[in-house]
Amino acid sequence: MPELPEVETVRQGLAQWVVGRRIVSVEVRHPRAVRRHVPGDVHFADVLAGRTVLDARRRGKYLWLPLDSGDAIIGHLGMSGQMLLQPTGTADETHLRVRFRFADDGPELRFVDQRTFGGLSVSEGGAELPDEIAHIARDPIDPEFSDADFVAALRRRHTEVKRALLDQTLISGVGNIYADEALWRARLHGGRPTDALTAPAAQRLLGHVRDVLGEAIGQGGTSFDALYVNVNGESGYFDRALNAYGREGEPCRRCGAPIRREAFMNRSSYSCPRCQPRPRGSLRG
DSSP states (O other): OOOHHHHHHHHHHHHHHTTTOBEEEEEESOGGGGTTSTTOHHHHHHHHTTOBBOOOEEETTEEEEEBTTSOEEEEEOTTTEEEEEEOTTOOOOTTEEEEEEETTOOOEEEEEESSOOOEEEEETTOSSSOGGGTTSOOOTTSTTOOHHHHHHHHHHOOSBHHHHHTOTTTSOSOOHHHHHHHHHHHTOOTTSBGGGSOHHHHHHHHHHHHHHHHHHHHTTOOOSSTTOOOTTSOOOOGGGGOSSTTOTTSBOTTTOOBOEEEEETTEEEEEOTTTSOOOTTOTTO
């Protein structure tokens, strides 16, 4: 699933190519793509016609486009969602779900989603921050993110540190890939109890989270298959710089020990058994 760097890369593309343009028409080709818009697909298209996109913003893994009406388009990519800019007349993608046409006759915005786990909706009056995503915490590259508040909240919790990093109400945008990468850099096992972390250790971990996310954004995110691309259809290449995630059995780039894979929340965690030893008395035993 796309994490913060992938969604931020898409946001940057939307800011460059969509902001300031007036929507002429919206074509919903699959109602499931707008299932979160309760009034339905016809209303979704009607309420957006004639509206101008004022900005492209993000909260965690969610995108939103403030409109001149005071409303906002909310977007979530899910497992396979893509926001693509295509010249008018370009052949439709196999999994095209929603098409936006603009008054300038420039490139169309297309929401393409093979698995239809993602979706779009309109938030009434949500231009500043849609109510639907207001519960999601700020992410560590947000200028208003509070390091001190995060460190204190992390240390108050009685859970594993990786579970905490994935909690979008505590810190947003971090998923399985970047949690593993930050923990590798911090030399922490994901099973370390959060309430056993010292404040300096928690602050160092946050610094590594921020660094990993920033570096991944600089490289366009991580693409393991053709499903994640930016608005121009280009893949990210941060996967070449991964130190832990997906490297089971390969030598740790720091100490040479083979990277291990462990089951975690119906997924997998990757870590170095030497650099990141499992803590005694961890919550998973």
